[in-house]
Amino acid sequence: MSAKETYTAKTIKMTINSRLEEVSLVGSAVHGICANLSLSGTEASQMEACVVEVVNNAIKHSYHLQPGHEVDITISLYPDRIEFSICNTGEPMKSWEKTSIDFDPQDVCALPEGGMGLYIIKSIMDEVTYEYLDGVNNFSMSKHLNKVL
Amino acid sequence: MIFEDKLTNKILIVKPLEKRIDAFSAANFQGHIVDWIAEGKNHIVLDLSGIFFIDSSGLVAIVSILKMLNPSGNLVICGMNEAVLDLFRLTRMNRVFQIFSSREEAVDALLKTLPNG
Numbered sequence: 001m002s003a004k005e006t007y008t009a010k011t012i013k014m015t016i017n018s019r020l021e022e023v024s025l026v027g028s029a030v031h032g033i034c035a036n037l038s039l040s041g042t043e044a045s046q047m048e049a050c051v052v053e054v055v056n057n058a059i060k061h062s063y064h065l066q067p068g069h070e071v072d073i074t075i076s077l078y079p080d081r082i083e084f085s086i087c088n089t090g091e092p093m094k095s096w097e098k099t100s101i102d103f104d105p106q107d108v109c110a111l112p113e114g115g116m117g118l119y120i121i122k123s124i125m126d127e128v129t130y131e132y133l134d135g136v137n138n139f140s141m142s143k144h145l146n147k148v149l
Numbered sequence: 150m151i152f153e154d155k156l157t158n159k160i161l162i163v164k165p166l167e168k169r170i171d172a173f174s175a176a177n178f179q180g181h182i183v184d185w186i187a188e189g190k191n192h193i194v195l196d197l198s199g200i201f202f203i204d205s206s207g208l209v210a211i212v213s214i215l216k217m218l219n220p221s222g223n224l225v226i227c228g229m230n231e232a233v234l235d236l237f238r239l240t241r242m243n244r245v246f247q248i249f250s251s252r253e254e255a256v257d258a259l260l261k262t263l264p265n266g
Contacts, residue, residue, distance in 0.1 A: 020173035021173045042232060046235065052204050103241075111212050117205045119240070
């Protein structure tokens, strides 16, 4: 039997007001943190994209674009992965969008005009979970990293 | 959102001068181009060389513009950075839009699609 290693993640926490104009601050922070962790530019942008999609969703659908509420973002760094947790106390997320987007690229009229956020997240992230507990929406996602941090 | 627009007699070139087309700015971005379409400008080069980041709202705005222009007009895109191109590939929108590295290539390609172009 081997000893079980425990690792305390390094965490960074941010809170923004439920205003779409503040989401870019979160995006830039996520991108900068990931770039400093030696993720490639594309990987850092992908992490930014995923966090932005969830935060946008919280503001638009859980808080109905009403300012004055909080969206909490926690970034947890493990040796082999990075985790993002986005929490809000708005309305519960419904099954918010399709997880696949099927369309004929030649058929312009039938191109999707929405519903791509969750698809983008699930395409990029390795694990995606959501729970609504005690009035809190908690959306978590993680990405395994090739390089040990 | 601030734009740099260039109008020739046949083609409109639109270049957003912001760094992001996202949920906050997408409606403004779309509205700007819709205003041009309402004036009859329906052959458009979208120069994204200043854009660092697009989210799904920005992507939807661009798709909506293409749908408005269809079938008599067209929208081609140039100047995407790797992050934006990555999003287009992920969503397979790179198969929908004609995408060029440079503005010159985009303009040339669009001119060839025009009647008497």
